[in-house]
Amino acid sequence: MAMDRYVITGKQRLEGSIRVSGAKNSSLPLLAATLLAEGTSSLLGIPVLADIKHMIEVLESLGCRAERQNEAMLINAGGLESCEVDEALMRQMRASNLILGPLLARYGRVKISRPGGCAIGSRPMDQHIKGLQLLGVRVKEKHGYIEAWADHLQGADVYLDVPSVGATENIMMAAVLAKGTTVIRNAAREPEIVDLQNFLNKMGAKVRGAGMDVLRVDGVGALHPAEHTVIPDRIEAGTHMIAAVMTKGDVVIENVIPEHLEPVIAKLRQAGASVTLLDDSVRVKQQGGIRGVDLKTMPYPGFPTDMQPQFMAMLSSAEGTSIITETIFENRFQHVDELRRMGAQITVEGRTAIIRGVKSLDGAFVEATDLRAGAALFLAALAAEEATVLEKVDYIDRGYEKLEEKYCHLGAKLLRVSKKGRSETPLDL
Ligand SMILES: CC(=O)N[C@H]1[C@@H](OP(=O)(O)OP(=O)(O)OC[C@H]2O[C@@H](n3ccc(=O)[nH]c3=O)[C@H](O)[C@@H]2O)O[C@H](CO)[C@@H](O)[C@@H]1O
Numbered sequence: 001m002a003m004d005r006y007v008i009t010g011k012q013r014l015e016g017s018i019r020v021s022g023a024k025n026s027s028l029p030l031l032a033a034t035l036l037a038e039g040t041s042s043l044l045g046i047p048v049l050a051d052i053k054h055m056i057e058v059l060e061s062l063g064c065r066a067e068r069q070n071e072a073m074l075i076n077a078g079g080l081e082s083c084e085v086d087e088a089l090m091r092q093m094r095a096s097n098l099i100l101g102p103l104l105a106r107y108g109r110v111k112i113s114r115p116g117g118c119a120i121g122s123r124p125m126d127q128h129i130k131g132l133q134l135l136g137v138r139v140k141e142k143h144g145y146i147e148a149w150a151d152h153l154q155g156a157d158v159y160l161d162v163p164s165v166g167a168t169e170n171i172m173m174a175a176v177l178a179k180g181t182t183v184i185r186n187a188a189r190e191p192e193i194v195d196l197q198n199f200l201n202k203m204g205a206k207v208r209g210a211g212m213d214v215l216r217v218d219g220v221g222a223l224h225p226a227e228h229t230v231i232p233d234r235i236e237a238g239t240h241m242i243a244a245v246m247t248k249g250d251v252v253i254e255n256v257i258p259e260h261l262e263p264v265i266a267k268l269r270q271a272g273a274s275v276t277l278l279d280d281s282v283r284v285k286q287q288g289g290i291r292g293v294d295l296k297t298m299p300y301p302g303f304p305t306d307m308q309p310q311f312m313a314m315l316s317s318a319e320g321t322s323i324i325t326e327t328i329f330e331n332r333f334q335h336v337d338e339l340r341r342m343g344a345q346i347t348v349e350g351r352t353a354i355i356r357g358v359k360s361l362d363g364a365f366v367e368a369t370d371l372r373a374g375a376a377l378f379l380a381a382l383a384a385e386e387a388t389v390l391e392k393v394d395y396i397d398r399g400y401e402k403l404e405e406k407y408c409h410l411g412a413k414l415l416r417v418s419k420k421g422r423s424e425t426p427l428d429l
């Protein structure tokens with residue numbers, strides 16, 4: 001597939017304000033949750049992203065009608081025509097597995113092709129499946145498909161071996177219409193789980209405990225459509241914070257919930273960045289150099305794996321040596337080779353990367369291998385001496401809305417070159 005590239009002129013100081021979009025990782029489960037009720041739900045602040053486009057395509061393939069009206073994404077999940085998702089659609093995006101829970105809850109059956117591994121790791125679904133089976137779902141896996149069905153769902157006590165975000169969401173969404181009470185122990189605690197709980201409760205569900213590691217769901221007979229505004233994207237916000245630091249800029253990042261960014265802010269401050277918290281924005285100002293810091297990715301409220309590549313880009317030109325340990329995904333160091341092309345000095349031993357800070361990064365020809373690797377290279381290019389050509393930026397479209405527009409507004413110099421010869425954002429949702 002032909003992909004676009006960015007040509008980025010480095011060393012431009014970023015200044016001004018930038019507004020964070022709605023969270024991708026909240027929007028995806030919220031869209032899946034609309035399947036739980038007949039009628040039209042309205043979600044506000046859903047970003048225009050490749051992943052969102054794919055999730056809408058999945059919902060439409062099931063028979064939902066989707067329409068954007070100004071700020072609102074309206075999803076009508078009336079009578080569904082199918083409980084099966086085409087393999088080509090499933091392959092577009094892993095998060096389409098989030099339809100499992102809602103379809104089982106409302107229709108008692110679902111068939112999807114099993115999402116394969118992806119660039120950052122093998123990403124099994126055993127915890128999703130285990131949880132659903134405990135609720136009474138029968139599962140058959142054959143020829144690369146997962147087929148699941150149940151006469152009725154029965155509340156159960158589910159202990160997750162790992163606090164998986166997706167498994168917690170799928171089990172929560174299945175449990176809302178189950179008979180009796182479901183308890184999810186060792187549940188994921190991410191802010192996106194709290195957002196999903198809030199939406200489900202607006203639909204008439206009875207979910208408690210999101211944000212803690214024990215979640216309780218009292219099943220109800222039926223849900224109704226609801227309106228909800230998605231939380232701001234904490235990973236997008238964190239990425240902009242690093243951009244401000246790396247370009248020695250002064251940037252106000254608007255539409256943030258600072259509490260969601262605590263682990264990121266703590267590490268930035270430890271590295272010597274000036275971060276000022278305002279009500280729903282943060283100001284990041286950087287004058288001198290930054291210090292190397294060590295970090296380890298952990299489930300929330302630990303340091304997010306989705307910020308690890310961007311931090312590595314920043315630490316590549318920090319003073320001294322930094323150590324990053326990636327504990328969530330076994331293959332999330334693909335940006336290392338590309339950062340090395342820009343002059344970074346990084347060695348990898350298993351799940352640990354040792355980064356010896358260099359004075360500055362050089363422009364180079366580099367390639368995004370996944371979404372956050374792309375974001376990391378984008379940041380490195382903003383701070384590099386001379387120009388960088390960043391290939392395969394369509395990966396970045398998965399998670400960053402209007403990136404060129406937002407960064408040009410801050411003073412970045414970049415051009416998107418389309419392989420089709422155009423220079424525009426290729427999303428038309
Ligand atoms: C759409 C979305 O919200 N994506 C986020 C979500 O992905 P996702 O929900 O896929 O990530 P999980 O929280 O499930 O994965 C965390 C860890 O659990 C393991 N695991 C997961 C499920 C399972 O059944 N068995 C199992 O062993 C995974 O391999 C991984 O090592 O959380 C990740 C971890 O914060 C983020 O990086 C992703 O951006």
Ligand SMILES: C=C(OP(=O)(O)O)C(=O)O
Nearest residue numbers: 094095120306371372399
């Ligand atoms: C890994 C990510 O997303 P997904 O789970 O959708 O692949 C991400 O947002 O960095």
